[in-house]
Amino acid sequence: MEKTATLNLRINPTVKSNAENVLKQLGIPMATAVDMFLRQVSLTGSIPFSVKLPVIPQEINADAMANSELEEALLHGYEQIADGQVVGLDSVNEIFGKK
Numbered sequence: 001m002e003k004t005a006t007l008n009l010r011i012n013p014t015v016k017s018n019a020e021n022v023l024k025q026l027g028i029p030m031a032t033a034v035d036m037f038l039r040q041v042s043l044t045g046s047i048p049f050s051v052k053l054p055v056i057p058q059e060i061n062a063d064a065m066a067n068s069e070l071e072e073a074l075l076h077g078y079e080q081i082a083d084g085q086v087v088g089l090d091s092v093n094e095i096f097g098k099k
Contacts, residue, residue, distance in 0.1 A: 007034065 023033050040048035062070055080086050 019033075020030060023030055028036075037048065058064055060073075062073075065073065077086070
């Protein structure tokens with residue numbers, strides 16, 4: 001039997017909680033999931049998933065917009081909200097069964 005090592009990590013509590021919820025549904029303890037990850041790093045010699053920035057469509061990429069374009073997009077969004085064209089938080093919560 002191999003010796004065990006202790007790994008102490010500081011992690012965002014929300015990230016930890018969300019991961020625990022997923023792992024619980026999968027029936028995998030957190031320690032096993034971390035062990036699986038580290039074994040894959042050892043086996044593949046890399047992180048076992050793609051690490052890249054998300055692709056942002058140019059029409060909503062605020063970093064690529066001129067100030068006038070950003071202002072126009074924000075005003076359009078406010079108009080949609082005022083016209084009731086955007087799903088509000090209450091509607092989202094109803095969709096997902098949360099109160």
